[in-house]
Amino acid sequence: MVHLSTELLLQTLLSGILIGLIYALVAVGLTLIFGVMDVVNFAHGEFVMLGMYGAFWGMALFTLDPLVTLPLTALLLFGFGVLIYQVVIRRILTAPMLSQIFATFGMMILLRGLAQFLWKPDNRLVSHSLVDGKIAFSGLQFGGPQLMAGGGAIVVTLAVWLFLNRTRLGTALEATAIDREAATLMGINTQSMFALAWGIGAACAGIAGVLLSTFFPIFPEVGANFVLIAFVVVVLGGFGSVAGAFWAGIIVGEVEVLGGFLIGPTYKTALVLTLFLLVLLFKPKGLMGKA
Amino acid sequence: MQKFIRHLCVSAISLVMAAGVARAEDEIRIGVIYPLTGAAASTGVELKAAAELAAAVVNKEIPAPPGLVAGVGLPNLKGAKIKLVFGDHQGNPQVGATEAERLITQEHVVALLGCYFSNVTATASQVAERYGVPFLNGSSSSTPLSQRGFKWFFRTSPHDDLFVANFFEFFKDMEKTKGAKLKTLALFNENTLWGGETTKLETRLAEEQGYTVAEKILYPAKTTQMTSEVQRLKAASPEVVMQSSYLGDAILAMKTYKELGFTPAMLMANDAGFSDSEFLKTLGKDGDFILSREVWSLDLAEKNPLIRQVNDMMKERNKINFTGNSSREFTAIAVIADALNRAGSTAPEALRKALSETDIPGSATIMPWKGIKFDQTGQNTLGSGIIVQVQNGQYVTVWPFDVATKDVVYPMPAWDRR
Numbered sequence: 001m002v003h004l005s006t007e008l009l010l011q012t013l014l015s016g017i018l019i020g021l022i023y024a025l026v027a028v029g030l031t032l033i034f035g036v037m038d039v040v041n042f043a044h045g046e047f048v049m050l051g052m053y054g055a056f057w058g059m060a061l062f063t064l065d066p067l068v069t070l071p072l073t074a075l076l077l078f079g080f081g082v083l084i085y086q087v088v089i090r091r092i093l094t095a096p097m098l099s100q101i102f103a104t105f106g107m108m109i110l111l112r113g114l115a116q117f118l119w120k121p122d123n124r125l126v127s128h129s130l131v132d133g134k135i136a137f138s139g140l141q142f143g144g145p146q147l148m149a150g151g152g153a154i155v156v157t158l159a160v161w162l163f164l165n166r167t168r169l170g171t172a173l174e175a176t177a178i179d180r181e182a183a184t185l186m187g188i189n190t191q192s193m194f195a196l197a198w199g200i201g202a203a204c205a206g207i208a209g210v211l212l213s214t215f216f217p218i219f220p221e222v223g224a225n226f227v228l229i230a231f232v233v234v235v236l237g238g239f240g241s242v243a244g245a246f247w248a249g250i251i252v253g254e255v256e257v258l259g260g261f262l263i264g265p266t267y268k269t270a271l272v273l274t275l276f277l278l279v280l281l282f283k284p285k286g287l288m289g290k291a
Numbered sequence: 292m293q294k295f296i297r298h299l300c301v302s303a304i305s306l307v308m309a310a311g312v313a314r315a316e317d318e319i320r321i322g323v324i325y326p327l328t329g330a331a332a333s334t335g336v337e338l339k340a341a342a343e344l345a346a347a348v349v350n351k352e353i354p355a356p357p358g359l360v361a362g363v364g365l366p367n368l369k370g371a372k373i374k375l376v377f378g379d380h381q382g383n384p385q386v387g388a389t390e391a392e393r394l395i396t397q398e399h400v401v402a403l404l405g406c407y408f409s410n411v412t413a414t415a416s417q418v419a420e421r422y423g424v425p426f427l428n429g430s431s432s433s434t435p436l437s438q439r440g441f442k443w444f445f446r447t448s449p450h451d452d453l454f455v456a457n458f459f460e461f462f463k464d465m466e467k468t469k470g471a472k473l474k475t476l477a478l479f480n481e482n483t484l485w486g487g488e489t490t491k492l493e494t495r496l497a498e499e500q501g502y503t504v505a506e507k508i509l510y511p512a513k514t515t516q517m518t519s520e521v522q523r524l525k526a527a528s529p530e531v532v533m534q535s536s537y538l539g540d541a542i543l544a545m546k547t548y549k550e551l552g553f554t555p556a557m558l559m560a561n562d563a564g565f566s567d568s569e570f571l572k573t574l575g576k577d578g579d580f581i582l583s584r585e586v587w588s589l590d591l592a593e594k595n596p597l598i599r600q601v602n603d604m605m606k607e608r609n610k611i612n613f614t615g616n617s618s619r620e621f622t623a624i625a626v627i628a629d630a631l632n633r634a635g636s637t638a639p640e641a642l643r644k645a646l647s648e649t650d651i652p653g654s655a656t657i658m659p660w661k662g663i664k665f666d667q668t669g670q671n672t673l674g675s676g677i678i679v680q681v682q683n684g685q686y687v688t689v690w691p692f693d694v695a696t697k698d699v700v701y702p703m704p705a706w707d708r709r
Contacts, residue, residue, distance in 0.1 A: 008526055011551070015518040023515075123538050125573045134550065143550035215550070216515075217542040217573065225515050260519030266482065266509045268519055 007139045012261045013254070018146050020253020021153035025208040026226050027233035027245040028157055029201030035240020036177040036197040039089060042104040044230060045223025046111035047202045051077055051209020052218040053115065056124050065130045067148070070210050074203045081202025085195045093194070108223075115220035122219065129214040145214035152211045156204060161242045163200075173197060177240060229256075232276045238289025248287060251275075317371045319637055321346075321627060322394030324387055324405035324415055327379035331407070334616060338407060338430075339377060340609040341617035344601075345624035346375050356600040360655040361625035367635040373628060376400055380411045387411035391418035401637040402427060404623050407616065409433030416444050425630075425643050429623030430586075430616050437670040445646050445665055447626055448619050449674035454584050455492045457676045458533065458559055459500050461690050468692070471701055473557065475505040477529035479520065479536075479544075480561075482509040486535045489561060493533055505529045512540045517547040525553050535561040542573055549577055549706050556702035558582060559678075571684060579684070580703045584676045586615035588688045590696045591659055591677070598657045613657070622656050626663055659694045 030044045051073055058069035066073075084107065092103050131144035164170040176183040176193040184190050208226075216222070233252050237244030255275050260268030279286060323342050326335040347353050348361045350372045355362025365371050376398045378390030387406050394400045395418065402425045406412045409431040419426035420441050427445045428436065434450040449457075465471040478493050480486030486509060497504050506527035510520050521544070524532060532555045536544060541564030548554065560583040564570060571578045589612055592599035601621070602613050613621070626649060631637065634645035651663040653673065662673040678690035680699060687697040 004526065008522060012518065012522045015516075015522075015551075019516045019518065123542060123569050123573055125542065127573070127575055134552075136552075141550070141552050143546075146550060215546050217539045219539060222539075225513050229515060257516060257518045261522045264508075265517075265520040265523055269511055269514075 009258075011140050012258050014140065014142070015146070016254040016257030017250055018142070018150040018253075019257060020250035021150040021157075022208055022212060022249075023226070023229050023233050023252055024246045024249025025153040025157055025211075026205055027230045027237065027249055028160055028242050029204035030230050031234045031237060031240055031245045032160070032204070032242065033197050033201040034234065036173060037089075037093065037180075037194050039093075039100050040104065041201065042101065042227070043084075043107040043111055043223075044201070044205055045225075045227030046108055046115075047077060047081070047205035047223070048209040048212070048226050049115060049218075049220065049223040050080065050111070051206030052213045052216070052222060053119060053209075054206065055126055055210040055213035056218050059126045059129075066126055066210050066213050067130055070152075070207065073210050074207050077206030078199040078203040080206075081198040081200070082195045084202070085198035089194070089198065090191070112220050112223070119220065124218040125216075126213045126218075131214060143215060148214070149211035153208065156207050157242065157246050160200065160204065161246075164242060169196075229272065232272055234286075235276060236279050236286055238286030241286070241288040244286055244288030317369070319365075319368070319371055319373045319631060320376050320398060320400045321373055321624075322378060322391070322398060322400035322403045322405075323375050324378040324380050324390050324394070324403065324411070325407055326382045326411075327377065329381040329383075331382050334407065335379075337611060337614065337617045338620045340611065341605065341613065341621040342375055342404070342624050344605055344608060345621045345628075346373050348604075349373055349624065349628040353604060356597055358655055359597055359601065359625070359657075360629055360651050361621075363629065363632060365628065365632045367632045368637075373624075373631070375624075378405075380406055380408070380415070382408060382411070384408075384410050384414040388414040388418050391415040395419070395422045395424050400424070401631075401639070402627055402642060404429060404620075404627065407431060407620075409436060412436060416441065419443055423639050425627075425639065425646055427623050427627050427646065430619040437668045441669065443643060445626075445669040445671075447623055447663055447671045447674065448586070449660075449676055450670065451488075452492060453674065454676045455489060455561070456496060457584060457678070458493075459496050459502075461559075461678050462502070462531070463500070464690065464692065465699070465701065469699065469701060471556070473502070473530050475503045475527075475529045475531070477506040477508070477524050477527050477532045477555070478504060479506075479508050479510070479524065479532050479534045481512040481536055481540060483512070485563075489535045510540070512537050514540065514543070517544050518551070520544075521547045521551050521553055524555070525551065529555055531555060531557045531559055533559045533561070534565075536564040538564040538567045538569055541565050541567075541570060545574055545577055545581075552706055554703050554705045558703060560584070566679070566686065571681065571686075576684060576709075579681050579709070580700055582678055582680050582689070582699070583686075585679045585686070585688075586676055587613070587618045587658065588615075588677060588679050588686055589613065590685075590687050591694055593696045594694050595654075595657070595659075597654075601657050618657050622658055622663075625656065626651065659688070659691070 033041050054073035055066035058064045092100050131148040133144045135142050172188045173193050176190050233248045237248030256268050256272050259271040325338045345361050348355045351364050378394050380387035403419045404427050406415050407430050412428050412431040416426040420443050425443050430448050432451050434452045437446050462473045478490050480490045558581045562584050565583040630645040634641040653660045653662045659677045660674045663671050664673050666672050677688050679686040680689045689695050689699040
């Protein structure tokens, strides 16, 4: 049986928080897009994948560290998000829900297929990054890449939250989310607000991808691993709530890592999905849901 | 223009006639079914090259190194030549069955070989069984294939259960000769059919042979983190971790071992992700010291000159090296040629009888086996896998000790002492 030492437990607990922060960052984009325009983006995991490939190609072609290329990758993903909105999503805003699902689902398959076609289905990894190595203190140890990823996720999530709550533009975005028509009457250009939401959403997922790229294998279907968990985080945090997604990401990370450690790793996905079901049954609005 | 077409017709007719002539008694047709198109096409093309090389050796089109069984040719059939007729199963069991039927009924092959994919071998060999044509399988490892009570099915390759049994033989050898202590095991396998069956078999063998299973983890291969798994392994602190993983999860597991500073005395991997050519390319020196089972390795050539010579022939003809798959297909052609020669006939029953009496010493093949001898079920009982270790970024053979090219590095050095 498992011999539990405090050291082992503490290490697991902290590792759970680190991965939870990444889940939160992936979910922030998803929840933002949903909150603002009620569209579920099934292609969200593919934004993470694109971010990872961005980091990889920066390293492979120009030997630039993922952290160096991060601002550019984020900007590219922002542009890509806006483009997706203008080309695809704008046309289906008033369409039935099923059409919206098919549109983003189709985009997911298209992006995966393109990645497979252009970059081959091989596994890749950014092997030597600036943050390699690890930090150890009193028996606990953390990989540099994982610490960097957790820290980066906090910074970006906080930045998005501040933007939404402390800036004029962010308030306009929030206003659009609360009542589209009233926002239009107040002189807010809702179209550009929607595009902005997609840009920020894609950029968040892309940044998560870049942060992951230093310790997670990169392959065309990698988004699938993260998007399921991101949905659970969004539901737990409450649709549309960035702060909710943050705390929910950490909770889901703990349920998976610590729960998996204590009850058995075989059940870790089952534990997360059980949480998902419980939230839907007993608190469908989530922790900090608005709608 | 008309004249041109007439010419074309005439040449086409003469070609057909020529083909008819070439089909005379002195040519023995053997059907070979591989995935020549589709996702596994690149492997299929390599297998085809290996089979063609073996046929060229049997037909004495290229001189064979002395001692190679394929080099004997077919003297008892008055020096007849074999002709390989290829079928393409595209990775699809239905297509494989149709191709088997076509080769038997239309191409009149005397035996069938293939199909690399276990699930295609299953359907194609059913067709051969129905028609009473010998089916020789060179490289499918699914265990149940040779447990179907077929009369016409033969398999030269070891199957999955034998490979797992090899792990325990290796542990025993390590304990005997290197004084290793390998009593507690952790089974760490992915949770689909492959990992599940492996876990069951490992559990049974561990019990039978007096090993303690300290931890048993089945994990989902598509996962975002393996911290919980690795922490469980750490808590159990086994001497050996026996791991079955695909590529992505193998890489993530190695990264997590490093992050959390976990090193068992031995990491015994079950092929797949750990011997994928991408594994070392991706991990670099972090992949060092893992052990994995393999069916074959190029460094075996250092101990067996036959392997080097045959590999040189392959390199010259096709600009590629042999692999565990192509070496086994090369061997399958050699085995069917040997049986044809001993039968002295292409009659199905005579060929089947000759196959069942096959007795080829390992030293006459390019495989690290003791030999080729089939039991009642048609399974080769003298085959075995090898165990390789990554040393300085290369897979080197470390077991069986008599074919090993390097000593095992044991125990695996801790991450901070590398």
